[in-house]
Amino acid sequence: MGIRTRLMKQRVMISLSYLSILLTLGILGAVIFFTFLNGIKSWNLAFFTEAQKFPLNPRQGISHAIQGSLILSLTASAIAAPISILAAIYLTEYADERLRESFDSILDVMASTPSIVVGVVSYILIVLPLQGFSALSGAVALAIMMMPIMTRACEDALMSIERRYREAGLALGLHKWRVSLSIILRMAKGGVLTGFALAFGRVFGETAPLLMTALGSRTFFSGFFEPVSSITLLIYEYSKSPFEIWIDIAWGASLLLMLLTLGINVSIRLWMGKKGG
Template sequence: MAASSLDQLETTRHAWRKFKSRAMSGVLFAASALAITPLFLVLYFLIKEGASSVDWNLFTQLPKPTGESGGGMANAIVGSLTLLAMATAVGVPIGVLGGVYLAEYGSDRVNYWVRFAADVLNGIPSIVWGMVAYILLVVPFKSFSAYAGGVALGMMMIPLVMRTTEEMLLLVPQGYREAALALGIARWKVITRIVLRTALKGIVTGVLVALARIAGETAPLLFTALGNNFWNHNLAEPISAVPLQIFAYAISPYEDWHRQAWAGALVLLGMIFLLNLFVRLISRDRKFS
């Protein structure tokens, strides 16, 4: 009888544990569903409103004059690619070199404050970056320009690239460094030819993530690039970008521009999606061995 009672008690406890496990799994599933629901709503509305407006003209034509229907965002698409290239030229070298310093050279005390500053900068609203670039590059030269927009976006990339580079370098086994140094190889050669090459895929992943983050920024460009409706032939003059064009069209009173704003938003989302997909592909099966 005692053994039977113990077995019954253990069965009851087992059933209760299974119930709690299933209940918590259900709660976690519901929380996950709630978390991703806004994403699917955004995708649904973008596809619903913008898919029918995406055509060849959107990629090949310039915006029409105010009040006229038709046209496209060719200048804005090229402008966005130009600004991203300039931001990469500014943010990647500084960010990577900063990450190398943190991982290979800096002292604990200095590194602590540099990391703290980078983490704070990562959380600064993008409009603040735009205001800083406006004060440093627009006001002194008395002109909005592609240079100012590229620098503003590049400054936003620096802390993220720096922290990503540091983390990727720290993942490289210490034995690689010790073996190379034991052979008499200079430290800078060990870093550039062994450590950086080993961590290259992870660093590129961090750069692409930073590009995906800044690709949709509008506020910094309002203070720096300003935007225009024509091709940009001089980087010292205002330049258009897809986020700026979407903003201008979205606040306009014209229905056709609203339609193009939805189409531009869908194109921008597609660009960011492709960047993130590329990040997933190159970061898959990343190993240090």
């Protein structure tokens, strides 16, 4: 190949690389732009304060779905957080290297199990025995999704604390559990919280496992053994409806969901950037 063809090839390939990055940014821009444009129209006071009404009533909102999403994700966090922290402490402080590595691999595979499969499992394990769709089963499904992400993030945070702090604690005559909880976990607090926020952001936008567990509802939360709505379930239901008001509300809800999840992620990054210097 002559040098001219080689340089030509270089020019073409480098231009294509630049083009791909422009295309990617263009797509991201188009997603954000159209979601914003279509979503902002339905944002008014009623949108945030009212619940679902008949499809032709202009004064309705998604407050029941916001409430449902918060209840589901917070309950899931409350279930997943203690187990994940303890599991991470066990893996980093007590388990030997080889056990930890094999656990890590399994946790990684778990973390990328399709969320719809988690939904099916939760349906068989919880919805069937309880004989009905419920907020509880939705929260458990989300907790199952959170646990591997949280555990891995906690492990990373705990591992980042240097060995000498553990030794110092033990040299003071403290038991290992005291060292783990009062020194190591406290020092790793930032990383642990970051992991939680990440997992929370992930399940807050989750829809598929809720379809077969929490099911969705037209009213506010009425107990853990009753179905409950979520922002994502509401978007799904409204997007299929023939009513313009509901489709507009689905866009408004998408905008809210997008801003919340992007907000969580951006704050994590900014916060980590500040901490990392």
